[in-house]
Amino acid sequence: MDTIEDLPALLDLVASHTGPVGRYTPAPSGNMSDALLLVESEAGRFFVKGMRNSPGGRLDSLDRELTVNSHLDGIAPRLVATLRDATWAVGVFDYIDGAPADLKTPDGARCLARLIDRVSDLRLPVELDWPETRWDRFCETPELLRGRTICHGDPHGNNVIIERASGRAYLVDWAWPTLAAGFIDAALLANQLICAEHSPQEAEAIVSDIRGWRNADPKAVDAFLVANVRMMEERYARTEAPWIKAVLDGWREWLGYRMP
CATH class of the missing domain: 1.10.510.10 (Transferase(Phosphotransferase) domain 1)
Structure with missing residues (x-):
């Protein structure tokens, strides 16, 4: 997780929806995203998937995942926020324990x-x-x-x-x-x-x-x-x-x- 460049910017972007992030840990699996985090904040616990906000396959993949979520009828964890700035594109999902x-x-x-x-x-x-x-x-x-x-x-x-x-x-x-x-x-x-x-x-x-x-x-x-x-x-x-x-x-x- 220390190798992620611009991690503070990612956490600030997530905090714009969740409130200040108290703790974050790497997600236990997955290697096709630029950032996968479990975060704890004022609003609760969330799973965060982030991609660099630059055109290409990885961003296209995240965009598809964010688009399809509302059509899955609860089969996947709920997408609670889509966030984007000049550096990051982020999906914030309900955390499932x-x-x-x-x-x-x-x-x-x-x-x-x-x-x-x-x-x-x-x-x-x-x-x-x-x-x-x-x-x-x-x-x-x-x-x-x-x-x-x-x-x-x-x-x-x-x-x-x-x-x-x-x-x-x-x-x-x-x-x-x-x-x-x-x-x-x-x-x-x-x-x-x-x-x-x-x-x-x-x-x-x-x-x-x-x-x-x-x-x-x-x-x-x-x-x-x-x-x-x-x-x-x-x-x-x-x-x-x-x-x-x-x-x-x-x-x-x-x-x-x-x-x-």
């Missing part, structure tokens, strides 16, 4: 599946045209991945917070929401479940309660698996990061189960 979901357990896995199923009921206004294109160059039939279902794009255990007091679950880190076929988030969750030591058969059984999965064209699912294997093979060839290899192995295992 909780813990992530453990996808190795049936309860944790089904908790995330229920959240994704709830997302499938939501719709964005037509003016928010965010087609999903991340897999297009790895897929011969990208039209099979198109749709109007809101796609979180990164459903895993650390992106779920289960509130300690109420047991209510929230899906967090909406860093790049898109519109896609209804099965995409379900398939991404299934891969996470395989990486968490569920079998492909068990993973498919868990996501079978998600409407987008039940209504999916099997050919579209298979095309998506092939695209993910290709994408992760390319990424692993560049970096050889262990986590990328684990995700790649999950896609390969699942593809081998579906297309032996």
Whole structure:
């Protein structure tokens, strides 16, 4: 946290909404933002996500997250303020005192599946045209991945917070929401479940309660698996990061189960 330049300016901007910040600590996870803080102030405790206020991908990501929040019907923590000055663009969210979901357990896995199923009921206004294109160059039939279902794009255990007091679950880190076929988030969750030591058969059984999965064209699912294997093979060839290899192995295992 000491390495963040202009941190005093960020805290002053947050204080313009919350009142003086008494304490702040780095958020326990996340590395795609310029600043992630848990702050305590006169108005209470808040989660703060900040990006440098300069054009580009990181700022675009925050802008999408701030825009989509009001359409998520409480599935994500409430956005309480959007703040901006010459240096920082900031989202201030309700702080949720909780813990992530453990996808190795049936309860944790089904908790995330229920959240994704709830997302499938939501719709964005037509003016928010965010087609999903991340897999297009790895897929011969990208039209099979198109749709109007809101796609979180990164459903895993650390992106779920289960509130300690109420047991209510929230899906967090909406860093790049898109519109896609209804099965995409379900398939991404299934891969996470395989990486968490569920079998492909068990993973498919868990996501079978998600409407987008039940209504999916099997050919579209298979095309998506092939695209993910290709994408992760390319990424692993560049970096050889262990986590990328684990995700790649999950896609390969699942593809081998579906297309032996």
